[in-house]
Amino acid sequence: MSLKISRVPSSSPAEKTSQVPEGRSAIFHLTIWADYFLKYASDSNLTSSDGVVEEHIERLKGEVKKMLTGAMDKPSQKLNLIDEIQRLGFAYHFEHEIDEQLEQIHRSYFEFHYGDNDDNLHTVAVLFRLLRQQGYNVSCEIFNRFKDSEGNFNKSIIADVQGMLSLFEACHLSYHGDDILNDALAFTISHLESIEKKKVSPNLVKQVSHALHQPIQKGLPRLEARRYIQFYQEEPLHNEVLLSLAKLDFNSLQEQHQKELGNLTRWWKDINIEREFPFARDRLGELYVWMLGIYFEPKYEIARGIVTKMMVILSILDDIYDVYGTLEELELFTEAIERWDVDAKEGLPKCMQVFYKTLLDFYDEISNELARKGRSYRLFYAKEVMKIQVRAYLAEAKWFHHSHVPTMEEYMPIALISIGTQLTFVTAFLGMGDIVTKDAFDWLLSSDPRIVKASQVIGRLMNDIAGHKFEQERGHVASSVECFMKQYSVTEEEAKKELCKQVANAWKDINEELRRPTAVPMVLLMRIINLARATHAVYEDETDHYVNAGTNFKEFVTLLLVNPCQCDGSEEQG
Known part of the structure; x- marks a missing residue:
């Protein structure tokens, strides 16, 4: 299916380069979407879908239920x-x-x-x-x-x-x-x-x-649904009730998602990444679609907002450790986050001070939201997992500054944390309902769940395979590819082949962990598998589509958040 791209911001080849410590560089494509979705921002919970469309959807749902x-x-x-x-x-x-x-x-x-x-x-x-x-x-x-x-x-x-x-x-x-x-x-x-x-x-x-x-x-669930609608429409014996409901429901959800991203864009503009953090990747639209992969349902609107904001913050944080801070600055910065006190920012570079305040303000926002729902206990887990995250970032920064290439046994425990999967799961659970209990957070952080580790392995190794060449060119800690090559004296292709086997085995771990009875409710496990699916899409074809956002990721955003399904029996042609 081709895309009509006239309404979509062009994929500018422009790049931005910032001044960072010697030996490192930050060359990222500029944001494609900028404030494109700001036009959808609304203080209302209502979408533009009128009552006639909603009634049609409800009638079709009734027919499907009978089937x-x-x-x-x-x-x-x-x-x-x-x-x-x-x-x-x-x-x-x-x-x-x-x-x-x-x-x-x-x-x-x-x-x-x-x-x-x-x-x-x-x-x-x-x-x-x-x-x-x-x-x-x-x-x-x-x-x-x-x-x-x-x-x-x-x-x-x-x-x-x-x-x-x-x-x-x-x-x-x-x-x-x-x-x-x-x-x-x-x-x-x-x-x-x-x-x-x-x-x-x-x-x-x-x-x-x-x-x-x-x-x-x-597959990323929403993306695969959009693609399957087109396949299904071309089936001679397709069921018209199913096809009509699929299109109307997709468009109804798309309107809500556009509104959510529009409101997030307001928040994002207040951060002013380009001015305050010129070295960082500016990827709000892409991160929202990534998190949409975890849960797209309307009832998770608040949860999506929280986790998307966290991912924006985490992306900046990652670039602070990777391309901005000196080792001494990063040690002070990590200590400040461990203390979690606004006064701890004193003595940090201005950029880190601005980020530190942004971080604490965001957690205050989460705290207020959780308190309103009587779930304040969750804030402890949110802070703890962030502290775990920055410790891993600091460990990797020390490897880089000391030119240390760790063994795989040394690398993986740190790298599985630094990929951010555990932090994403905890944050994704924060805004969900009563299905998430204290036991679920304890399970996530204390029991080393096999399904969580499998998702971490998929994210870490696919990220490394896709991005290691670019990372090494700009100055970065050794990835699993370099670590494996050095430890076992093998070629790059041999290392990648073995790491791909580990990814395949991780998917089998996930499949086995879905067997009943499960350790936590299936609805929570699906957030974990959905993040693995979204990550698979982001790093498919051994390409980091997050860094190179003008390729596949532009198509993802366009399909899910720009072009609606055509309900007249045709799809848009470019």
Whole structure:
């Protein structure tokens, strides 16, 4: 799908260079969006959607609910309906109904999959993927029926492109030791990459091409919903009720998200990053979309605002440690944050003093919001995780200033913190409702959860692989790529290949941690997996799209926050 870009700020090639300590430089693309979204700012909670549209949405939701709860001739029909609802992006309206339907399907699982759908690869693969997504521990041996007597996948399924595509997607829900899925992944990739396009519908060819690049399990939810709406629209047998609801709901959400980003832009302009922090990356629009990946639902508006502001602050903080401060200044700065006292800023450079006040003011804002909801206890966790963050930044700064290349065993514990994932999770939980308890914060900060570490590994290693060359050119602490190369005397490509294996294993850790019963409610675990998905999109293709925001990230922002879905049966063409 091409974009109409006339309404979108151009991707200026301009860069900004700031004066920073010797040996380091800060060369970043200027912000693309500037105050573009300020026009959407509003003091009202109302969007421009009129009552007629809202009534239409409610009527369509009623029809979809009847489809979900009504009887169907075959379980496969209900599975496909749930899959379409999820992929079109409005499943959040029907969480209870989908839970009930999948629970029922799981209860009748053995009866079902030995019934009339034995040889339907697509149905079996969708069944497997949906149930594993829901936390049900379904064995991958379900796919043995598609193997021959020698244990290889039957060549007869190669012609079933839709089934092969569904099997490919199912493979990304694998656990450690799922050799059947490992074999299936290699098999499907090999044959999907070489399909005879003349024998397959153009729409299916496009879906295959996109999936090979971006599997469902690793996709940024809103972005993948937007893309799937277009695929679904081109399906000859699509359900018009589902398509209409998907488009209207997407546009309704987009209006709310535009308003939120407009209000955040007001706050962002008050910070005046270009004047106060000229060395820092200016990326409000991109950070908002990143956080939109964690939760997009209307009920999380306050939570989104808090975590997006934190990410803006964290981005500046990262650049203070990476490209601005001397080691002595950074030690004083870290000590000031540890003290958490406005008087502690005395003696710091002016830039650090301004940032320190901005930081404390932001936490005062959080404190007031939490107090209004009777959740003041959460502020302790917010401050503690920030202190943990700056300690990690300081440790890395010492490595850089001492020209120290750590071993992987020394590097990873610090680097998994400095990537900011743990801080993001704690901050993301602050504005959520009563589903977040003190036990959930203790779990996050004290129990070293496997799923959190897996998300950290994905973020850290993908960030390093994508950005290490640029970072080394401007003067930066050694990344995992350099550390691995030095420790094991291997080439850059060999190091990256091994680190990519660790990323793949981290995704398997995440899949296993979704199995029921879970340590904390599934709704909280989904914030963790969603951040991993968003991070995957930001660093895909071994490119740091956050630093190079004029490429993929411009498309992300445009698709989600600029161009609405066209409700006349067509999409915008550029």
